[in-house]
Amino acid sequence: MARMNMIQAINSAMDIMLERDPNTVIFGEDVGYFGGVFRCTAGLQKKYGDHRVFDSPIAEGGILATAVGMGVYGLRPVVEIQFADYIYPAFDQLVSEAARLRYRSGGEFWAPITVRSPCGGGIFGGQTHSQSPEAIFTHVCGLKTVIPSNPIDAKGLLIAAIEDDDPVVFFEPKRIYNGPFEGYHDRPLVPWSKHDLGEVPEGYYRIELGRAAIARAGSDVTVLAYGTMVHVALAGVAESGVDGEVIDLRTLMPLDIECIVASVKKTGRCVILHEATRFSGYGAELSAQVQEACFHHLEAPIERVAGWDTPYPHAFEWEYFPGPARVKRAIDKVMAG
Amino acid sequence: MTTKTPLKLHVPQPKARPGESPDFSSIVVPPAGSLRKPALDEPHHAIREHALGMIRVLDEQGDAIGEWDPKLSSEQLIRGLRHMLTTRIYDERMMKVQRQGKTSFYMKCTGEEAVAVAQAMALEPGDMLFPSYRQQGLLVARDWSLVDMMCQVYNNTKDRLKGRQLPIMYSVKEVGFFSISGNLGTQFPQAVGWAMASAMKGDTRIAASWVGDGTTAEADFHYALTFATVYRAPVILNVVNNQWAISSFQGFAGGEQTTFAARATGYGLPGLRVDGNDFLAVYAATKWAADRARDNRGPTLIELYTYRAAPHSTSDDPSAYRPDDEYQRWPLGDPIERLKQHLIRLGAWSDEQHAALTQELDDYVRAAQKEAESYGTLGVKPTSAASMFEDVFKEVPPHLIRQRQEAGV
Ligand SMILES: Cc1ncc(C[n+]2csc(CCOP(=O)(O)OP(=O)(O)O)c2C)c(N)n1
Ligand SMILES: [Mg+2]
Numbered sequence: 001m002a003r004m005n006m007i008q009a010i011n012s013a014m015d016i017m018l019e020r021d022p023n024t025v026i027f028g029e030d031v032g033y034f035g036g037v038f039r040c041t042a043g044l045q046k047k048y049g050d051h052r053v054f055d056s057p058i059a060e061g062g063i064l065a066t067a068v069g070m071g072v073y074g075l076r077p078v079v080e081i082q083f084a085d086y087i088y089p090a091f092d093q094l095v096s097e098a099a100r101l102r103y104r105s106g107g108e109f110w111a112p113i114t115v116r117s118p119c120g121g122g123i124f125g126g127q128t129h130s131q132s133p134e135a136i137f138t139h140v141c142g143l144k145t146v147i148p149s150n151p152i153d154a155k156g157l158l159i160a161a162i163e164d165d166d167p168v169v170f171f172e173p174k175r176i177y178n179g180p181f182e183g184y185h186d187r188p189l190v191p192w193s194k195h196d197l198g199e200v201p202e203g204y205y206r207i208e209l210g211r212a213a214i215a216r217a218g219s220d221v222t223v224l225a226y227g228t229m230v231h232v233a234l235a236g237v238a239e240s241g242v243d244g245e246v247i248d249l250r251t252l253m254p255l256d257i258e259c260i261v262a263s264v265k266k267t268g269r270c271v272i273l274h275e276a277t278r279f280s281g282y283g284a285e286l287s288a289q290v291q292e293a294c295f296h297h298l299e300a301p302i303e304r305v306a307g308w309d310t311p312y313p314h315a316f317e318w319e320y321f322p323g324p325a326r327v328k329r330a331i332d333k334v335m336a337g
Numbered sequence: 338m339t340t341k342t343p344l345k346l347h348v349p350q351p352k353a354r355p356g357e358s359p360d361f362s363s364i365v366v367p368p369a370g371s372l373r374k375p376a377l378d379e380p381h382h383a384i385r386e387h388a389l390g391m392i393r394v395l396d397e398q399g400d401a402i403g404e405w406d407p408k409l410s411s412e413q414l415i416r417g418l419r420h421m422l423t424t425r426i427y428d429e430r431m432m433k434v435q436r437q438g439k440t441s442f443y444m445k446c447t448g449e450e451a452v453a454v455a456q457a458m459a460l461e462p463g464d465m466l467f468p469s470y471r472q473q474g475l476l477v478a479r480d481w482s483l484v485d486m487m488c489q490v491y492n493n494t495k496d497r498l499k500g501r502q503l504p505i506m507y508s509v510k511e512v513g514f515f516s517i518s519g520n521l522g523t524q525f526p527q528a529v530g531w532a533m534a535s536a537m538k539g540d541t542r543i544a545a546s547w548v549g550d551g552t553t554a555e556a557d558f559h560y561a562l563t564f565a566t567v568y569r570a571p572v573i574l575n576v577v578n579n580q581w582a583i584s585s586f587q588g589f590a591g592g593e594q595t596t597f598a599a600r601a602t603g604y605g606l607p608g609l610r611v612d613g614n615d616f617l618a619v620y621a622a623t624k625w626a627a628d629r630a631r632d633n634r635g636p637t638l639i640e641l642y643t644y645r646a647a648p649h650s651t652s653d654d655p656s657a658y659r660p661d662d663e664y665q666r667w668p669l670g671d672p673i674e675r676l677k678q679h680l681i682r683l684g685a686w687s688d689e690q691h692a693a694l695t696q697e698l699d700d701y702v703r704a705a706q707k708e709a710e711s712y713g714t715l716g717v718k719p720t721s722a723a724s725m726f727e728d729v730f731k732e733v734p735p736h737l738i739r740q741r742q743e744a745g746v
Contacts, residue, residue: 029585030583055348055349055585058554058582058585086520088520089557126506127519308744309736310729314500316500
């Protein structure tokens, strides 16, 4: 075991996969010599050479398109989109090509691509360095979507994503790269080195896609969250004083609906939390599925806590970010219901 | 039977990395005045040397040489010098206030001031500008208020963008400066669309846009060139080749094989490669392209060959990927120093006058800072958070009114 922050854990996953599988290649903007603007690929080019880890032109559509071609050849490309906000030029290649290649070719061709991309706000990045576009990708048949909330999961999930034979979009909440964030922006950052989940096995291990984790067991209310919001959910539960069960979804597609249903049937109450905007957000899918499976067990309407339906405003980061106070309010409401 | 050779992948490498000596030996710097100035109606294939060579006017001594000398008056030249100096001093100040925690982010254009300043001066006031984030000099040269720019950087109560935008993502419709996008390259084809609209309406105004060397790799760059050439749009498309795109040298945008100006050839439009640190050359090339566009002869691609002396942004540390002293060794010098030298050679300027101007502008920028800070800095007296729900749509829809109430702002 070693102390790792999320950046180091992600780096370790790629290091291991480059070592284990000669078909694994890594490329993207600034990921080669420099090691990425968030340093996630630091040292990998030096260790594996510039045929395995290299810089790319600034062309997200080109990155995804060439990754499809490499995947068709038989490589296993792990590409970085520098910010999730810049994934849109790659949208066509992801949606129309990578996601559907297996289907349209009758299983003849596929592209086992992993698209890593930092997402989310909380760093004063303004509207083009703060977005959480995950729901858009979960809507695309043929794509898997993963969002880890801590170093140990990040590494195991990334290894599973790279080994997966389908394209996986792997969003990394940049606000928690260095330490968990509960949404109290005026409190000092607690680094991962002071957190149990920053204790990461050095070697190879997988965390299977499609398995949620119970971040906190409880009996009064189920709070569904992923990424940074897992930590905010824990803080919101603590503020509310109820015995809440916090489920860290970890992968949005495939979704561990069994875990969710078992919890909601037990608690009878459900709050859904995400940083992304609310309208047609991933919470809408969760709410629908919980309602379909747990209607007779629900004691109160499901509550959603999400980003406001506006672009991410630079100066109003903390008025925008759905923090623990809003989670507490939602919990209070479902508890009263 | 021929034996088959194993294929090899080429991955570009810059000439020097940290710890190594800067190496610009492969850069060919032709003498000033070596390229002729073509007539506006010359076909693009007749002026291919302009896309491969380099238009330069100022020589090593600071004299203006050759057909491209725009023959500007001393007053115009001093105005250009003033705008470039203002831009540099403004950048230094804003970098400092970011370090002091008064805002979150800043980007300088140090070493590239001639690009925006000379180009703005070569255009007409009504022409529409579609910049990237590194052309703050356009606003300075259009005499826009530094206080107003600073208020955006501070996201304070007088921020015209209402606290919504990352610092430096200016938008100033009054002076034809289009809202800057964080997404690279999107403005390039938009400028073409604006120019097409101007042509559709029989207007006389043209458009200009700027992208960096790195950004030419984006599809938007190619959309722009295709639409511009198809409709012969009255637009000037500028590539600011400052050698770097964050940590990636321009070889990762294809700059190893040919020039960025030469991209124009394949699209059938003229490409001009210009010494971007030569105020006179930048002015003259832009004026030539503008005259062509106004004369219904269509678009021009200009590559401005320069060097990004500054870090990419306040979030960047270039010592991790390039030699520290590269800028000191840059063969095309510093744009402000070169124009200053030229003015001195003309007998229109002196070191004393330069020092006095620098002092005057420093005072001016400090005064602007003081005023801007009286309206607040980031997080201290911002505009009301209620404005975050406005302008998503023209009318605030009911669900956003509810959300605003829930937010309690
Ligand atoms: C679509 C998109 N992809 C990536 C980025 C991240 N990014 C911001 S600036 C930059 C480098 C741009 O380099 P260049 O075009 O040469 O302009 P310069 O910064 O040198 O002026 C990158 C990769 C972005 N803003 N938008
Ligand atoms: Mg550049």
